[in-house]
Amino acid sequence: MAIWALMYWFRDGISWHSFVHGYSRKVWFWFFGIYMLRSIGVSLGYHRLFTHRSFKCHFFTQEVIHFFGAMAAQGHWYDWRRNHKQHHWDTEGPWDPHTPTKYKGIKGLLWAHMGWLFFEVKEPPNAEVIFALGRENTTMANWRWDKTVYFLGMLSGFVLPFIFAGFPGLLLAGFGGVVVSLEFTWAINSWDHFRLVFHKKGVHGRTVKEQSKNSPLIAIPNFSGEPWHENHHRMASVAFLGWRWWQIDMPKWVLIGGENFGIFWDINRPPV
Helix, strand or coil, rough: CCHHHHHHHHHHHHHHHHHHHHCHHHHHHHHHHHHHHHHHHHHHHHHHHHCCCEEECCHHHHHHHHHHHHCCCCCCCHHHHHHHHHHHHHCCCCCCCCHHHHHHHHHHHHHHHCHHHHCCCCCCCCCCHCCCCCCCCCCHHHHHHHHHHHHHHHHHHHHHHHHHHHHHHHHHHHHHHHHHHHHHCCCCHHHHHCCCCCEEEECCCCCCCCCCEEEEEHHHHHCCCCEEEHHHHHHHCCCCCCCCCCCCHHHHHHHHHHHHCEEECEEEECCC
């Protein structure tokens, strides 16, 4: 939480530097480059691999993806998975960590966006069993290595742009990139579940009780596929979040391309 507070404190510095000095092409290159790696790492690694096991890959590939995801400073994948599994287990219910239905109106939206982060997440009894949160036979040596990868990945998200693009790179690509990445993730948690009604027609015409929806406007600048949230809640084990050809989902194409070279396999595909 202290790290996130620091990010938003630096946001003013980012705005000040932009107004006074502007940013060079090199700085913008690092901003977009690391932003892409962060988005792919969180969506492909934290979400589709570690949480839902929607495809398979070798341990080395897993840790490379983990490294990219750690750059986003959203915590270790084990904790990220824990919260997300609880979200699916009781979507928009009392056990959902970031349900917008906890409060009415805008207050509920703000709670789902980031308010919930300032409080301890309450878990149901036997959460380890309910959410199947075992480490899946990962050896302790691999687990220690995994935590090292997380630390190095998170640190690299700030150190690399500083080394190659100086202090402006640290401001925009480092701190600014994390702020943008966090805001998109939180927008999916909040806006993609926020509606004034509790029942609507799903993507296949079925009536669903939870409020998840697809957000094309968020999908365009985000490109991680995560804003196709209604698709995901229909079939959480599917590796592709963009089911239609026009639904932007860059990690989907990473999976398809990597599958051709044997990097990924056993990819769960959508029925459409």
